[in-house]
Amino acid sequence: MLIDSHCHLDFEALSADLDGVMARAALAGVTGMVTISTRVDNFSTYAGIAERFENVWCSVGTHPHNADQELHIQTDDLVRLSAHPRCVAIGEAGLDYFYDDAPREAQAVGLRRHIAAARVTGLPLVIHSRAADDDMAAVLEEEAGQGAFPFVLHCFTAGVDLAQRALALGGYVSFSGIITFKNAEEIREVAKLVPADRYLVETDAPYLAPIPHRGQSNEPSFVRHTAEKLAEVRGITLEQLGAETTANFGRLFSKTGLS
Incomplete structure (x- = not known):
């Protein structure tokens, strides 16, 4: 049993065939x-x-790519909308210095508003962090000093330092199909270090399809390939990985009722 903790079903590559996407996910053992x-x-x-x-x-x-376009969104707006019974998380928000599609100041403002919403609601914050390790760690540590909040670093692409600092704050780390790429050795090293009760798997579909589907449009059923590689890296069976990541998902995304 596997759960894709992060995908984008509204994107056209998936929304055009949602019934097919869901059917293929079920056949691959992806239950949520x-x-x-x-x-x-x-x-x-x-x-x-x-x-x-x-x-x-x-x-x-x-x-964060859209941060400057939604500066009108306040913490109270996030809290209000998150009360929807099917909404189980805040985000994704964060810092992306790789593309810098939005001014960094706007990204930081948005991130802190989302952190505040996670703190108020108790829902996990889904964090996007790319090429911003030092600033991200600093923000998380500063904000945690003002009150704890649950969070996950999704699609982890950073170094050991950010992972360790996030874990020290009680955060989770989620691994995507990138872990199957040949040049992702540093990420695989991080994957070995994350405690068994603090990691998740995801697709980030329709992006980042894992090997053997690299270059194709990604979808939730492909999370199985990521899980297989992650299990190999951690030296455990796929069944054990499925049990651990599902338990971790239920604990972090507690509003799903799977905990």
Whole structure:
């Protein structure tokens, strides 16, 4: 049993064939998934997908690429929308200095508003962090000093330092299909170090399809390939990995009722 903790079912590559996507996921042993928000203004779309499928949940948040376009979204807005029964997380929000699609100041403002919403609601914050390790760690540590909040570093692509600092704050780390790529040795080393009760698997579909589907549009059923590689890296069976990641998902995304 596997759960895709992060995908984007509203993106056209998946939304055009949602019934097929769900059927293939079931055949691959994927029993649940979270469709992740990238724009709060589109929340009704995410919620509608989650309402349609009993094993799909959603989040509410603004991707850092869109941070400057949703500066009108306040913490209270996130808290209010997150009360939807199918909404189980805040985000994704964070810092992306690789693309810098939005001013860094806007990204930081958005991240802190999302952290505040996670703190108020107790829902996990789904964090996007790319090429921003030092600033991300500093923000997390500063904010944690003002009150704990649950979070996961999704699609982990950073170094050991950010992972260790996040874990020290009680955070989780989620691994995507990148872990199957030939040049991802540093990420595989991190994957060996994360405690058994603190890691998740995801696709980030429709992006980052794992080997042997690299270059194709990703989908939740492909999380099995990521899980197989992650199990190999950690020296455990796929069955054990499925049990551990499902338990971790239920604990972190407690609103799903799977804990």
